[in-house]
Amino acid sequence: MRVLIQLRPSPDLVAAVADPSVSSMASDVADGLPGVVLDQSYAPVAVPRPMPASPGGDPLSLNQPLIFSMAPQDASVVVRGEIADDEVTSRIALLPATRRDVVAVYADPAIETTLTCAGDPAVGDWHDVERLLRVPDLTSEGLDGSGVPLAVIDTGINAAYVKAARGHDVTVDHERSWNPASVSGTPGDFPVDHGTMCAFDALIAAPKASLVDVPVLLSRRQGGSTLDGLLSDAIAAYAHLREVLDAQPAESRALVVTNSWGSFSPRWDFPPGHPGNYSDNPAHPFNLIVGSLAEAGADILFAAGNCGTQCRDSRCAFPDRPIVGANSHPRALSIGGIDTAGTRVGYSSQGPGRLTARKPDVCAYTHFAGSGALGDGEPDSGTSAACPVAAGLVAAVRSRWPATVLPPAQLRTLLRRTADDRSAVGYDHDYGYGVVDAAGIIAALRRRAAKAA
Amino acid sequence: MAEVLITVRLPAPATLEAAMRRLDLAEDEVDTAYGLVPVDPDRDLYVLRVTEDAGRRVGDSGGAGVADGGPYSDPPIEPYGPPR
Numbered sequence: 019m020r021v022l023i024q025l026r027p028s029p030d031l032v033a034a035v036a037d038p039s040v041s042s043m044a045s046d047v048a049d050g051l052p053g054v055v056l057d058q059s060y061a062p063v064a065v066p067r068p069m070p071a072s073p074g075g076d077p078l079s080l081n082q083p084l085i086f087s088m089a090p091q092d093a094s095v096v097v098r099g100e101i102a103d104d105e106v107t108s109r110i111a112l113l114p115a116t117r118r119d120v121v122a123v124y125a126d127p128a129i130e131t132t133l134t135c136a137g138d139p140a141v142g143d144w145h146d147v148e149r150l151l152r153v154p155d156l157t158s159e160g161l162d163g164s165g166v167p168l169a170v171i172d173t174g175i176n177a178a179y180v181k182a183a184r185g186h187d188v189t190v191d192h193e194r195s196w197n198p199a200s201v202s203g204t205p206g207d208f209p210v211d212h213g214t215m216c217a218f219d220a221l222i223a224a225p226k227a228s229l230v231d232v233p234v235l236l237s238r239r240q241g242g243s244t245l246d247g248l249l250s251d252a253i254a255a256y257a258h259l260r261e262v263l264d265a266q267p268a269e270s271r272a273l274v275v276t277n278s279w280g281s282f283s284p285r286w287d288f289p290p291g292h293p294g295n296y297s298d299n300p301a302h303p304f305n306l307i308v309g310s311l312a313e314a315g316a317d318i319l320f321a322a323g324n325c326g327t328q329c330r331d332s333r334c335a336f337p338d339r340p341i342v343g344a345n346s347h348p349r350a351l352s353i354g355g356i357d358t359a360g361t362r363v364g365y366s367s368q369g370p371g372r373l374t375a376r377k378p379d380v381c382a383y384t385h386f387a388g389s390g391a392l393g394d395g396e397p398d399s400g401t402s403a404a405c406p407v408a409a410g411l412v413a414a415v416r417s418r419w420p421a422t423v424l425p426p427a428q429l430r431t432l433l434r435r436t437a438d439d440r441s442a443v444g445y446d447h448d449y450g451y452g453v454v455d456a457a458g459i460i461a462a463l464r465r466r467a468a469k470a471a
Numbered sequence: 472m473a474e475v476l477i478t479v480r481l482p483a484p485a486t487l488e489a490a491m492r493r494l495d496l497a498e499d500e501v502d503t504a505y506g507l508v509p510v511d512p513d514r515d516l517y518v519l520r521v522t523e524d525a526g527r528r529v530g531d532s533g534g535a536g537v538a539d540g541g542p543y544s545d546p547p548i549e550p551y552g553p554p555r
Contacts, residue, residue, distance in 0.1 A: 136554035173550060199504045212550040235550055250476055250505060250520050250545045257508045264512075279550050286546035294475065294530070294543040302543050303476055303510050303518040310511040324554040331554045365554040392553050400552025 019106050019446070020057075023048060023097050023113070024065065024121040029090035036064035036088055044097040052116060053101055053109040055442045060098035067092040094121055100442040104375060133364030134357045134385050135329035140397035142358030143387035144222055150358060150383060151223045151411060152456040159460055161414040163224025167194055168413045169259055169275045170406065171252065174201075174208025174233030175217040176391075183218055183389050186225060195231040196258040198251040200238055205231035210391050215398050216278050216406040218389035223410035223456070226417070227274070230262070235279060249281070249296065249304050256307045263314050272416040273316040276409035278402035280323055280345045283335035290372075297342035298372045305344055305373065312349035315421035317429060319409045320345040321401035322354045322378040328364030339372050346371025351412075351430055354378035354450055355404035357385045362440075362448050366401055369447035378450040379430070380437045382408035408433075408454055415459065424466075436462050474502060475526035477541030480515045481507075490519055494537055500525035520545065 026032075027047050034040045035047065044056045066086035069075075075082055087093065101109045114120045134141055156162065181188045188206075195205030206229070208214075217229050232255045237247035256275075263273045281287065281297065290298040299305065312318050324331040325340035334340055345352055346369075355366040363385050371377025381404065388398035397403075415429065424432075433451075436458030440449040479490050487507040491498070502520035510516045516539065521529075526542030 212552060215552070235548065247548050248545050249548055250474075250508075250518075252548060253476075253510065253518055254505065254508050257510070260509070260512065278552060279548050281546045281548055283546075287544045294541060296544045296546055301540065303478055303540075306516070307510045310513070321551045324551055329554075331551075333549070333555060396553065400554045402550060402552025405551075 019103055020098065020100050020126040021054070022124040022126045023051065023054065023099055024094050024124065025097065025119045026094045026121050027119050032064060032093050032095055033090040035062045035095050036090070036093060047095050048097045048099075051099065051113065051120070053105055054099040054113070057098040057100065057442065062095045062097050064088065064093050065096050067094065098126060102443045103369070103445065103447045133328045133361065135364045136331070136399070138385070140387040141385050144219075144398070146358040147222050147383045147386055147388075147407060151407070152460070153223055155460055156223060156414045156456055159463070160418050161460075162417055163227030163410070163413045164417045165270065166224065166227045166272045166274060166413045166416045167191055167230045167262065168220055168224060168227040168409060169230035169232050169273065170213055170216050170220065171232045171234050171255055171275060171277045172213030172216050172279065173211045173235045174203060174213045175206050175229055175231045176208055176210045176214045177206035177229070179210045179214055179391065180218050180221065180389065184221060188217075188221065189226070189228045191228040191230050194262045196255060198234055198237040198247065198254060201233055201236045203233065203236075208233055208236070212278070212392070212402065215389045215391040215403060216276060218391065219398055219403050220276055220406035220410040220413065222407060224413035224417070227410070227413045232258075253304050253307055256304075256311050259316065260311055260314060263311065263316055268422050269420065271315045271421045274409050274413040274416060275311070275316055275318045276406045277319065277344070278321045278400070278405045280321065281343060282331070282333040285335065297336070300373055302343070305347060308344045308347050309349045312426050315426060317412045317416070317426050318347070318350040319405050319412065320347065320350050320352050321405040322352045323367035324365040324400050325367045326363070326365045327368060331365060339370060340367045341369060341371040341377045343373065346373040346377040348374045349426070351379045351408065351433065352377040352450070353401060353405040353408045354381040354448070355384035355401045356381045356449070356453055358383055360453065366404070369450070376445055376450070380408065380433055380450045381453045382411070411454055411456060411459070415463065419463065432459060432462055473523050474520050474545055475523055475542035476518050476520055476545050477526050477530050477538040477543070478510060478516055478518050480539045481517055482515055485515070485517055487519065490517060494529045496521060496525055496529065
């Protein structure tokens, strides 16, 4: 979290900061603040002290006539810094106690007003995403998704549409695809919708991956809306994927699972603290099976959700901490969204997560002109698009690095460690560890291969 | 009627019938189309979907249940896009 720290150093230091002919650095007035990374690019600013205009006025009240004193013994100095998101409360409480010159610590919120939101036009297109993901470099490393099953847990895939939109053949793995009991239809032949967008976006970085079509969100419940399923259907789908994984030879074991869905409301859940709760409970059967499948060798990615504070989806009903259940699972990657200009989209959910505080893990690209599966001229949007974009990158890696050589936990760490950090202190709840960085991943894999040789 | 999830541990090869016997569940209390779904084969852990009343009766959260766990919620899930 970015903060402003108000200090009252010695009067001669205040005078130096206030003197425009003297150049001052943040470290001159605030060096050694525990837990604070000072922004050295931000020159300290002298701030006048409000004082009652009339003798006998209340020295603490701002609701009276005031004069503002820049006298060195009255004025203070403000510097800018950053505190790790998970230390904010304790650091803010401790700073004035550990340093007598610290007067107060204030939030320094972003004042940008141009975050991409729902309804905004696309920012770039899927070829920009290809470029940002360095797909030619991935391909020259042999990282194109060849032989890697990529399960799209969604509304079903229309392979003919994806093929036409991409201009290349698409492989659907009929044998490994699976329908819930209430869903009939042929893998790769479902109506064009959200799942088709996800398939298209997953193939950007992994054009030769084999799509495993799992249309869980087409399952129907009594009184349900047009596109929703039940979590129990996802449990059954994951049980099927476990069989898929276990049937693979160990030396080539790989399965990437992309999930651009979640639970929007606590209404249908038991409350947090109840033993049957889903959102906050690692013992819920779905959270158990996610952990079990990841331990068996699958890479599981979940969209962080579209409940970002700047322009949250109207369906978001959790009052806070909207990254819930498996979308915040410790053995899955939670994916936030940025546009192709590199800025977080305003609807991308922010952490902390409910099962694991450090969610989202990383961000990937969304809100670009891509499949058009959501309608003519509609961008591929939501963290729904960011998740399969990241899953495609993981599938690309898996074409040369099976789970037995690079276990899912190590691959998750690799993605976090190589991510392009967007803060000064590492992890933050907007971007997580940063934006997925294919160049960093390629370099790390090369180092790993050289070490193993 | 809303349904809930319960978990049960059974030695392999586990069947829905064996689970229903273990939990003393009648056929109309169980979603037989859903069946008995393995959650963690390494721990012989399975899940089944049952009526709310049956879940309350056999789930372990009430203290006297014979199930391994539950009743657990079975909330609806929706696509995260496009944002509205």
